[in-house]
Amino acid sequence: MSRLVSAVASRLVIIVPYVWLLFFFLVPFLIVFKISLSDLAISMPPYTPALDGLRDFFARLGEFDFENFKLLMCDLLGYIGVGGGLCDSGFAADFYKRPYLSVAYISSLKIAFVATILTLLVGYPIAYGMARAPQSLRTMLLMLVILPFWTSFLIRVYAWIGILKPEGLLNQFLFMLGLIDDPLIIMNTNTAVYIGIVYSYLPFMVLPLYATLEKMDYSLIEAAQDLGCPPLSAFWKITFPLSLPGVVAGCLLVFIPAVGEFVIPDLLGGSRTLMIGKTLWSEFFNNRDWPLASAVAIILLLILVVPIMFFQRAQARAQA
Amino acid sequence: MKSLGSIRRSFAPWADPDAVPYIRVENITKKFGDFVAVNDLSLDIYEREFFALLGASGCGKTTLLRMLAGFEEPTSGRILLDGQDLSGIPPYRRPVNMMFQSYALFPHMTVEANIAFGLKQDRMPRDQIAARVGEMLKLVKLEQFAQRKPHQLSGGQRQRVALARSLAKRPKVLLLDEPLGALDKKLREETQFELTDLQQQLGLTFVVVTHDQEEAMTMADRIAILDKGEVMQVATPAEVYEAPASRFVAEFVGSINMFEGSLQKDKAGNTRIARSDGSMIYTGSADDVRAGDNVWYAIRPEKIGISSRQPENGIANALAGEVYDIAYLGDMTIYHVKLDSGQVVKAAMLNSARLFEDPLTWDDRAWITFAPDAGVVLTR
């Protein structure tokens, strides 16, 4: 009897995270997917339902409206400039002639990529220094890395406006040192977005890097040096390859949320900073085209699933 | 004590006053904060010598080796290698290689790449590297494991890879930190002989750290016995065993009996030790000790005879007691005899000899006998 209870209990423990995923990931995803298949309508909510209930689902399987995905595809075709007999008429032609969604996707990926590399360049030395610090200092350093999380993300990004704006702290400081005569224009440029992303996502880079570097056996470096390898070369031949799982984990933890980032480009970036998160926002709330915005979100998800799967593979391999 | 160091060759440069040591450790001290790990230590090691550092855990063996390899700078003193002062020379420029206590194999490289690592650092041509790696793999009998990663090897195989890697560069001096520590007894004994063979074959100088005295005895030309960062004695295995310089060394290496007393000369000019219970122990000549000094007479169990019959007169040292304990070791038996003075003395007898002797059992009255020069007189 009690064995039965414990068997059920252990099942339950496994079931809980699945139920969580079902309700807070899969169901919202399906709702968004459903919206992406419906038509725009001037109503509340601003779309006609694509289906109601399961019975409907089978009844109307044939008449789903893939219009929005077609628009997205025409947008992409227009962007790469290949022929589109499909995209000759109506809305599709607008997207085909003036593609802006693809531009935003590509620009997001580019900004996220550059920002990830920058975060790696800043984060690696920090993680390395932490891992080599005396044992007694490490906990405190770790706390310092996590400390910014105690303040609202939004407030921290706002604070950067005060630093980066033309009459902001940075310019005042450089001016005082006599390094510049005219203020640097950083605010409302891509540079400001990079700074914002590097700053905000640094802990996500540092923590996994620190975890792998701290685990590493320092006698390996000594062995390399003993065999005639100078310290810098020993870093590239031993330390770096062994920290690769941490590098991959850190980069994905930064890259994935950075692609869809909305707050940072909205607050720090200029009108010419194109990121898909911003586009998504304006489709949802300015144009109130929920179906199209949902389709954009679904495609974004698909784009990100690829690196996530890569991440999973790398993790599995690191554990094997 | 089973082995007394195989007498492999007539090799004794330390006995030659003209020989120049290859490694000179001069008055080295190493402090970690206030803690003195190595204290004013000096050693001379000769070319092609197999030199062992023997001592209890924490006595500074690894620290000394790390200073030779260049991972620690001495607080004071200096190390000369082939006449060159090594101070300030980083590990990657020293013609010395080390085999680590933990092996420290590179986990992301194959066995082959591990062995080739040091050769690539020297920019050796590719074909020569391949040839040397092949040679090394053959030497440690790991040819069929060349493409494996370290985590796919057994402990003994890993140890051999570490050895091959540290040997690949043909260093002038190879430092080995407990090279056989992780192996089981049988594999360890096999590998001991492989190591000594290798060392002679390649004509290298080995400095081996161990806390296993039997291992040091088997492999080394000379042994340095360390205690608390200081050298207690440097000598061949036979000398260390037969003529220990101090009670510490005598007790550290093998098992021994100690008789304490004050040194005297009798009327006939024989040297003897007067014990507090009034008994006398005759010793070999001890010219460098003054009469009246407090000394210890140290004698190994196998140098003591034991019998149930009282020996005839004329035997210099005969002490009576009771058999207190008997330990059967297969090849020999150790008798623990409680003397009338209360002291327990160990006497070993080979079992091949015991068969013909009268059988002694627990609580039997027994006499132990030994010749004056069977033991040594120690002053400290």
Ligand SMILES: Nc1ncnc2c1ncn2[C@@H]1O[C@H](COP(=O)(O)OP(=O)(O)OP(=O)(O)O)[C@@H](O)[C@H]1O
């Ligand atoms: N980096 C260090 N900082 C402080 N103390 C140290 C350091 N390295 C070694 N010691 C101390 O120096 C002493 C000698 O250490 P060492 O590692 O040389 O011992 P060992 O003889 O190799 O011992 P074992 O046989 O256990 O390996 C020890 O008491 C150790 O605690």
Ligand SMILES: [Mg+2]
């Ligand atoms: Mg040690």
